[in-house]
Amino acid sequence: MAPVKPTRAERARQTRRRMIDAARRMFVEQGYAGTTMDQIAAQAQVAVQTVYYTFRTKGQLLTEVVEVTAAGDEEPVPVPERPWAREMMSTASAERVLALGVEHGTAIYERVAALWPAVGAAAAVDPAVDKYWRGVTADRRGGQRAMVAKIAELGALRPGLSTDRATDLVVVLLGHDVYRGLVQDAGWTPAAYRAWLLATLVQQLLTTEN
Template identity: 55%
Template sequence: MSDVKGRPGQARRERAEATRRKIVDCAYRLFCENGYPSTTMEAIGAAADVAVQTVYYVFRTKAALLREVVETAAAGEHDPPPVAQRTWMRQALTSPDGHRALALTIEHGVDIYARVAPLAATINTAAASDPDIDAYWRGVTDSRRAGMNRLIARLAGHGQLRPGLDPQRATDILVVLYSHETFLGLTRDAGWSVPEYKAWLYETLSRQLLEAKPQSAGATEDLSYHDLLRAH
């Protein structure tokens, strides 16, 4: 009997979740196409085929909706787990091979950049005019640096950093080269493909961060940019 009573409530929750996801997906498309000021909650509601009141009920503000759009785009899925809990990040932080740890981080981290890249102009415009988005994006930037610092600490703890390289300096190098700005400069502005950027980043960071030693082909052989790497 309890199972029968629970079904209507479950159906309502499923419909609500489907509506939420549809709103997010439509908002992503409109933010990418039209930017932040021109993408109204009314336009998002129309694209999602729901009343504007529904959009406000679910997300309250356009800033809150943009935050969820960014989080969903970054993860490539709705309701994603935190980055630190994703399989590839756990593998990167536990791999005994520093090159493999770096290779995995680049493979999956750059994919995040690629999904968020179409929102770059929207995020910058919104951050300049909306304190909530500005605070949110600063938090994203801080979290990204903290994650990179954990990777450097793991490499340093296993004696895999280049001799004489201070971990703080290593983090600075990683943050600047492995950034949204560098990604956009080389892919959007210079026309590089995403695998080309990954291959360049892997080779550059390997030289800048890791101790000099022969690299195992196994570090990258199952990754999208392996065939673009120069023979070592």
């Protein structure tokens, strides 16, 4: 029996994945400025015209790499619709809300952190990447505010702590700079960082009666 040939759509997905994988490796290893579309095409074993046709610009390719890497897969499922996010917004335990936010938020950082230098370099020279990254930051704050609102709905916010102030704390503590400082710079393991972060958020946000 002859092997089943992949469909045109499947071949296109495979080609796109090769380009994204090649770009990710090169952006991490060589930085944004040190990586060219020609090099990515050579690594992915496609014509450079294919890279430009698919992604248009190097900045757009980088944002696609970040999106796929952050998601951990190529399924176009928005974060609020993913199973863990649905559980977070339906649980009756404030500590479980925080635990899910910490677990999955830091998992994204573990996947994406190596790309942050490339994103910073690209945002400095490409307004489209800068706009994209500002949008990522705004979306992250929105998601974290929803997490805080859920805790408030459960009546578990620490007395005297407003939703706005609690959101500020989460944005900073569950943010890129703290992850970078403790894991990348200080050498903490991701597990140690997650344990510290969860304990800190519980102490800072939740009522002692929870």
